[in-house]
Amino acid sequence: MRLNDWKIINLPKNIKLARTAGFCYGVKRAVETTKKLKSENPNKNVCVLGELIHNQNVIQELECLGIKTIDDNSFDDVSDICVIRSHGASPHVFEILISKNKQIVDMTCPxxxxxxxxxxxxxxxxxxxxxxxxxxxxxxxxxxxxxxxxxxxxxxxxxxxxxxxxxxxxxxxxxxxxxxxxxxxxxxxxxxxxxxxxxxxxxxxxxFNTICPSTTRRQNEAKNIARESDLMIVVGSKKSANTTHLAEILKDITNTIHIESEDELSLYKDIIRNSLNIGVTAGASTPDNIIEKVILELKKY
Ligand code: SF4
Missing domain, CATH: 3.40.1010.20 (4-hydroxy-3-methylbut-2-enyl diphosphate reductase, catalytic domain)
Known part of the structure; x- marks a missing residue:
């Protein structure tokens, strides 16, 4: 069964996976466009200014495809094509890239x-x-x-x-x-x-309430699941602001653990075994395959 199917139904053993868990449209758009850019320009160097998303697996995957992640201020290392991540950048950054004749691909989320x-x-x-x-x-x-x-x-x-x-x-x-x-x-x-x-x-x-609709939906759904759960598991990088906020919000409702991968589940064996209803959600920068591994590991408990 694929992850999307799991999102539609409740899993056995009272594990419920949030439909909104995982990549938001802004992150999906940035990751897919960046990969496509390299495949369409195999002979050109493509880089991303700063981490495209807060997930080391994705950063490594990009690296394997030949897409370099460079430090936000290392303009000397910028390649022919430079991707601006979904967080956006300052006008100064755009000015420098233009002055260096770089091709800018602006993936700032709408x-x-x-x-x-x-x-x-x-x-x-x-x-x-x-x-x-x-x-x-x-x-x-x-x-x-x-x-x-x-x-x-x-x-x-x-x-x-x-x-x-x-x-x-x-x-x-x-x-x-x-x-x-x-x-x-x-x-x-x-x-x-x-x-x-x-x-x-x-x-x-x-x-202006500028919290994005995707974050609002993710937080609301997670809160609803948390109200019916003995334990919530939030999957995603501890460097990711949206994942950390999600865990903070859920902690006020029920027992919540924040993990980056399935390996960390063993640290919480007892609480997992003692929980009847378990909810799982994930931040906007967590790839589906990581969520999938967490679910598979959880089912073993
Ligand atoms: S603003 Fe919202 S939709 Fe856009 S990248 Fe950030 S979390 Fe995703």
Missing amino acids: DVKKVQKKAIELVKKGFLLLILGKSYHPEVIAIKANAQKYSHNNEIFVISNMDELKEIEDKIKKHKKIGVVIQTTQKLELLANTVNYLIPIVKDLRV
């Missing part, structure tokens, strides 16, 4: 582009921009850099929790207009708490 547009729209209208997300996340860096071009010297703030918001409260109070966007795979809770906090202290507050 949903990430929407956040960049909203952020630009806010700063153009004179709003002080607040981006919700981790400051080191490549998508956040790119959103900030794109908005910065139009920010009229206004500072752009990035916060990932309420403590960080409290630290900048005085600066925020000095501005009448505050605009908020959120990184596409963040938690809705962060947006809701931020808005509640800002309403009493900001006169003109403009908020």
Whole structure:
């Protein structure tokens, strides 16, 4: 039976796999286009600026196909064809690649582009921009850099929790207009708490919920499964923001473990054996074959 069939029915032994587990359309599009690009240009060097997705198996697979992953700032190593990953990139990166006459294949996810547009729209209208997300996340860096071009010297703030918001409260109070966007795979809770906090202290507050529909569907489905499960297993890289958020959300509902591959299941033998209903979901950068291996291993328990 293939993974997609498993997604339609409940597995025996009370194991339920989320239909939304695995690659989102933005990641699928980036991976498939990059592979196709190399197969259509076998004699040209193709590289990806930064990891295409947070999954070492996929990075190795690309490497085997002759597609190099290079560090975000190593412009000297850029090949003839350079892929911009789904997280997007700053205008500065595009300028450098153009100046080096590189062919750019922009795989920025359309949903990430929407956040960049909203952020630009806010700063153009004179709003002080607040981006919700981790400051080191490549998508956040790119959103900030794109908005910065139009920010009229206004500072752009990035916060990932309420403590960080409290630290900048005085600066925020000095501005009448505050605009908020959120990184596409963040938690809705962060947006809701931020808005509640800002309403009493900001006169003109403009908020865009820019969490992408794919993330919303994945989180909602996982929450529903978690409510009926004794244990949730989240599969995906610990470096992946969307996978980590998924595990954090589910921990508030039921016992949850976050694993990168089936090998880690043995560490949780007891809890798996003692759980009657087990739910499985996976992050947007987890390939189907890894989810498949986890399910097969789970069935042995
Ligand atoms: S998680 Fe959402 S924004 Fe990110 S690549 Fe997937 S669809 Fe696009």
